[in-house]
Amino acid sequence: MSATAHAVVYKGPETFSLETLPLPALGSGDLLIEVLLCGVDGSELHMYRGEFPWLNEVAPVIFGDEILGRVSAIGDAASEKRGLKVGDRVVVESRWPCDGCRTCAAGQYYLCETRGNVFLGYGTMPSGEPPHLWGGYATHTFVPESALVYKVPDALPDTTALIACSPLANGLRWAGLAGAAPGAHVAVIGPGTQGLACALAARCLGAKVTVIGLASDAERLEMAASFGADATLAIEPGEDLATTVARVAASSGPVDGVIETAGAGSAKELAVRLLRPLGVMVNVSVPSPAAQPVDWMALMQKEITIVNPLSHPHTVERAFTVAAGLLADGTDIGSWITHTFPLEEAAEAIALASYQRAERPVKVALKPAS
Ligand SMILES: [Zn+2]
Known part of the structure; x- marks a missing residue:
């Protein structure tokens, strides 16, 4: 094993630097992984552009939280403790529980109060000091004793596991909150990767699904139909x-739950207007504009309920099971990864993932270790 890692380090607004970093010394409870795939999220454009002051304050930072x-x-x-050995494939969840703050005890460790900053986790931690490797935009990622690691089932290809571990895991949680179940009608606004995953999850939970x-x-609406x-x-x-609203009602009837993944003000207003009385809006998109x-x-x-779920605590293993079932039935969510890039093209990967190019990808990923 080489003694160094390579990482794309965010230094500040629109500034990436490809750096060589020492591999960290491991304690008995730690592990190191070689990153095979790291998901690139369209929302990382906001990070790259320097739109989050807190992130600029903690930089240098290695992006990447789908690892x-x-x-x-x-x-x-x-x-x-983990039943793992060198060579095993794993995914690492971007955040993990502390020893027992109120929110972690309630199961929502993405809002850990002990760490005091809801944004602290893989992809947003300061990387200026050892062990440095706190993100997936790197050949290696450090995994401390407290982090959540899941062994990838042998049946799942790398690409399938990557989509399962975050977009599908989110989708299963969020579709559940939208009331997805037999007899319910769930509408998904925005057929990006996350919208498609929500629609697929809602189908798996037995709901009737409309994708808008x-x-x-x-092309992506065709994928949803497929x-x-x-x-x-x-x-x-x-x-x-x-x-x-009239077109949706005419084609599929009243809507019980809406998952809004697009972010535009018109999309959020559409969500409210689509819902029947007592409906639930699941609001998961970064609003654009912010206010x-x-x-x-x-x-x-x-009497509409709006819920605002953040990510997917305790859902990765269920997503693996669902993804394996889909694969056995002929649907490989790994095929959603339409573009992969080497580390040095991370900025271009973000631009593509956030629709700054003519081409419209479904999911973009980096292949750091290749
Ligand atoms: Zn906590």
């Missing part, structure tokens, strides 16, 4: 919300 790799070194205690996008989303979405709908340029008006009266008049 699949192979164990390259492991301490004795970690090996015994724009005319430019035609894995069993009951209806897909492309909003025409200039179409008003009332027309869209958007809310029609409180519209929410009261239908």
